[in-house]
Amino acid sequence: MFIGHYAVAFASKRFAPRTSLGGWLVVALILDLLWPVLVLLDMEHVRIEPGNTAFTPLNFVSYPISHSLVAAIGWASLLAILYYVITRYRAGSVVLWFGVVSHWLLDFITHRPDMPLYPSGPLLGLGLWDYPMATVIVEALIYAIGVWIYLRVTRTQDKIGHWGLWLFVIVVVLFYVANIFSPPPPGVKEILVVAIPFVWLLIAWAWWVDRHREARTG
Numbered sequence: 001m002f003i004g005h006y007a008v009a010f011a012s013k014r015f016a017p018r019t020s021l022g023g024w025l026v027v028a029l030i031l032d033l034l035w036p037v038l039v040l041l042d043m044e045h046v047r048i049e050p051g052n053t054a055f056t057p058l059n060f061v062s063y064p065i066s067h068s069l070v071a072a073i074g075w076a077s078l079l080a081i082l083y084y085v086i087t088r089y090r091a092g093s094v095v096l097w098f099g100v101v102s103h104w105l106l107d108f109i110t111h112r113p114d115m116p117l118y119p120s121g122p123l124l125g126l127g128l129w130d131y132p133m134a135t136v137i138v139e140a141l142i143y144a145i146g147v148w149i150y151l152r153v154t155r156t157q158d159k160i161g162h163w164g165l166w167l168f169v170i171v172v173v174l175f176y177v178a179n180i181f182s183p184p185p186p187g188v189k190e191i192l193v194v195a196i197p198f199v200w201l202l203i204a205w206a207w208w209v210d211r212h213r214e215a216r217t218g
Helices: 003-015 021-040 069-087 090-110 132-153 159-181 188-210
Strands: 045-048 058-062 154-156 213-215
Touching (some): 003 159, 021 069, 132 154, 154 159
């Protein structure tokens, strides 16, 4: 799942408004941010195989450290504890834990059975990616709900908080659409070189926009 993770970041502001939207985006995407590092270190593996699913040409051969359920729970617990020690923000720590684990649950819905329960354990996945139209509908609905929640719990302070947010929402959608219709990438490294810096740019953008919005009261 792609924009579904962004929806989790938007919705997280409802339950822990003191944390920046950029921070919640890191939380929602943390497993995907760890994954490329582990691929480059040859600790996890992916291949480009057009037709692997109807929605993506990527074959996630092995990613137990970043994407097994047990690993996700471990990362969530570690980060939640560190966050609480640093901030003493209990609500933020709890939402962070669920945000990290939600990544595995959303991927479980979309992926074919390639999501490990634990390293060397059984592989799970409901395979929504084999149905592109259903995938787009489900993700678009989740994304719309996430944005709606964020708009309900925050209000703009200036034009950056208004137009910067809507431009961000649109760019994420355009990135999603481009990912659907683009031809298979020439290699794995090309994915990492282009996509990962762009994701970090989106995180910085979300942090910047959120600084120009404030939590609603009442």
